[in-house]
Amino acid sequence: MKSAWDEWTAEAKVDKIFAGVTASKYDQGYVDADDLVSGFLRDAENSPKFGGLMVWYVYTDHESGYSARIKELNPTIQTAPSGVEVE
Known part of the structure; x- marks a missing residue:
């Protein structure tokens, strides 16, 4: 059975x-981080077209701990530095 991600990206002419x-x-x-990891990421991560997540905004992410929670739930997900320091 194809995941919703696979169906949605099947026709995309991008890598x-x-x-x-x-x-x-x-x-x-x-979408709550727990729901994102157990639902969307579980399917999308195995797709060759999945490049990763973009989280808006860096300040809100820093304050909420959103991406930290995603990483906690899914330690294998690759992360990249934002290049922005939030104090």
């Missing part, structure tokens, strides 16, 4: 697709 998620529970489209 990699990055999924954008918001780190703020107050933003439209917010």
Whole structure:
């Protein structure tokens, strides 16, 4: 059975697709980190077209610990430095 990610990306004429998620529970489209890992990432990570996640915004992510929670739940996910320091 194809995952929703595979169906959605099947026709894309690109090598990699990055999924954008918001780190703020107050933003439209917010998905809890636990739900993201157990649902979407479980399917998408195994796809050759999955490039990774983009998390908005770095300040909100820093304050909420959103990407840290994703990494805690899925230690094998690759992370890249944002190049931004938040104090």
